[in-house]
Amino acid sequence: xxxxxxRRTLYVSAPAVVTFLLLYAVMLQLLGYGYTLYVVxxxxxxxxxxxxxxxxxxxxxxxxxxxxxxxxxxxxxxxxTQATVSLLIVFVLAEELLLNSIxxxxxIILALVGFIAFPLVAFVIGRNDFWQRVAFETVSxxxxxxxxxxxxxxxxxxxxVYVPVIYTLIVVGIASYVTYRxxxxxxxxxxxxxxNPLLLGILGVAVGTPLGLIEYRVLSPGPxxxxxxxxxxxxxxxxxxxxxxxxxxxxxxxxxxxxxxEKRMEPWQAIGFSSIFFGVMHLGWFxxxxxxxxxxxxxxxxxxxxxxxxxxxxxxxxxxDNFVLFLLAARF
Amino acid sequence: MDRKLWLLIxxxxxxxxxxxxxxxxxxxxxxxxxxxxxITSTVLGTSVLxxxxxxxxxxxxAGLAAAIAGAYTLAIxxxxxxxxxxxxxxxxxxxxxxxxxxxxxxxxxxxxxSWLPATAIASVLLGVQAAVKVLHFFR
Numbered sequence: 211x212x213x214x215x216x217r218r219t220l221y222v223s224a225p226a227v228v229t230f231l232l233l234y235a236v237m238l239q240l241l242g243y244g245y246t247l248y249v250v251x252x253x254x255x256x257x258x259x260x261x262x263x264x265x266x267x268x269x270x271x272x273x274x275x276x277x278x279x280x281x282x283x284x285x286x287x288x289x290x291t292q293a294t295v296s297l298l299i300v301f302v303l304a305e306e307l308l309l310n311s312i313x314x315x316x317x318i319i320l321a322l323v324g325f326i327a328f329p330l331v332a333f334v335i336g337r338n339d340f341w342q343r344v345a346f347e348t349v350s351x352x353x354x355x356x357x358x359x360x361x362x363x364x365x366x367x368x369x370x371v372y373v374p375v376i377y378t379l380i381v382v383g384i385a386s387y388v389t390y391r392x393x394x395x396x397x398x399x400x401x402x403x404x405x406n407p408l409l410l411g412i413l414g415v416a417v418g419t420p421l422g423l424i425e426y427r428v429l430s431p432g433p434x435x436x437x438x439x440x441x442x443x444x445x446x447x448x449x450x451x452x453x454x455x456x457x458x459x460x461x462x463x464x465x466x467x468x469x470x471x472e473k474r475m476e477p478w479q480a481i482g483f484s485s486i487f488f489g490v491m492h493l494g495w496f497x498x499x500x501x502x503x504x505x506x507x508x509x510x511x512x513x514x515x516x517x518x519x520x521x522x523x524x525x526x527x528x529x530x531d532n533f534v535l536f537l538l539a540a541r542f
Numbered sequence: 543m544d545r546k547l548w549l550l551i552x553x554x555x556x557x558x559x560x561x562x563x564x565x566x567x568x569x570x571x572x573x574x575x576x577x578x579x580x581i582t583s584t585v586l587g588t589s590v591l592x593x594x595x596x597x598x599x600x601x602x603x604a605g606l607a608a609a610i611a612g613a614y615t616l617a618i619x620x621x622x623x624x625x626x627x628x629x630x631x632x633x634x635x636x637x638x639x640x641x642x643x644x645x646x647x648x649x650x651x652x653x654x655x656s657w658l659p660a661t662a663i664a665s666v667l668l669g670v671q672a673a674v675k676v677l678h679f680f681r
Contacts (some may be wrong), residue, residue, distance in 0.1 A: 245606060312609050314617035322624055326632075326660055333656045348661065354663050360621040361671040374558040379666065381554050385547040387659050395544055410552070446564040449557050457550070 221477040226262040234456035256303050291474040306493040321353040341473035348466040375409035377454040390417040398465040403519030407515050414526025422534025428503045433541040447536045464515040464524050481512040629664035
């Protein structure tokens with residue numbers, strides 16, 4: 211990514227964040243605390259971030275080296291990719307809002323509809339456009355992560371026992387999909403990108419630690435009582451929160467989604483769109499600032515993955531973010 | 543499948559086995575919530591998270607939080623039926639459009655592989671559902 215593209219990423223992300231915060235402050239005064247604020251702020255977050263990302267597109271000038279005619283490598287397209295991706299985001303937003311309401315069943319049904327419909331839509335609107343199909347099918351996989359919990363007994367405490375199994379199912383799904391579509395692992399950055407993995411890991415740790423501190427401030431979570439089961443609890447969280455969650459999410463968001471979007475649009479825009487997906491998928495926290503934080507963290511992690519051509523620093527940063535959050539909340 | 547992917551899956555399977563020994567019972571607080579947030583919407587999370595931004599809202603009071611938690615639980619339980627039905631339909635579609643039965647339209651022939659990943663995922667979920675039911679029956 212060139213310096214110009216980095217500037218464009220910042221130009222798009224920073225105003226979106228500032229605008230959201232200003233609007234959020236106004237909404238807070240008008241609506242007060244409550245569920246209404248949660249729903250309205252989710253809508254505002256999506257509208258503002260999408261608006262800035264699309265606005266950046268209309269203002270962007272084609273670079274001299276950009277192909278002027280329709281590129282064969284990019285394949286034919288009937289709808290602008292930006293428009294279809296925006297519609298996908300709106301669909302996922304609706305699904306998440308319903309899932310996190312008293313209409314959860316409608317949310318599940320919407321997830322199921324998207325899961326089955328998106329591969330079909332991608333096939334119909336551009337069957338020869340490989341990366342567009344991958345983008346649609348990745349969103350279908352994202353929705354599948356909402357369905358994969360269905361076989362297990364629901365309940366916060368009992369579910370924690372099944373979380374590793376659920377993540378294993380998700381990763382098996384991703385690995386099978388990548389194999390089925392014959393996507394090279396280097397293409398989705400599941401390699402060190404020719405760089406020293408240790409240095410990439412250190413870079414990730416350096417980025418992830420402050421992210422964890424910020425997220426702790428954002429969430430202000432209640433204490434986690436470790437008690438006598440010190441080794442078990444720390445070990446469980448290091449493994450599951452630290453590694454399972456980060457590997458699965460990074461493979462999906464910064465691996466498959468970012469890569470497929472990047473093939474169809476400018477890199478800064480792919481970073482923006484994939485981060486909006488990441489933010490929207492964090493609506494379950496019922497915390498507008500956490501959604502905004504996830505968006506910002508998504509931009510940083512995507513930028514890391516893009517510039518290093520490797521998921522290693524993004525996985526390390528994500529793992530550290532989650533683990534620092536746990537350590538700060540832990541009461542020994 | 544690429545060797546790296548096999549290693550990744552092995553790591554997850556090994557880690558999952560390890561967590562059998564690591565999972566304290568019961569797990570309390572953030573760890574439980576964070577673990578479930580990505581794959582389930584943690585409607586229950588707010589009640590154990592303490593004071594997020596919209597704490598002291600109607601959401602964290604018993605009424606709405608309980609209603610959402612109840613709706614979510616019901617939705618997850620019900621979703622098993624939908625996923626099971628979908629899996630059966632997709633398997634039937636996959637079988638019915640198999641080229642080995644004879645000529646089919648180009649559209650269906652090309653659509654079939656598009657739905658194969660979804661068919662596989664839905665079928666695995668159906669299988670896990672059955673396994674969990676059996677395990678709980680003998681528990």
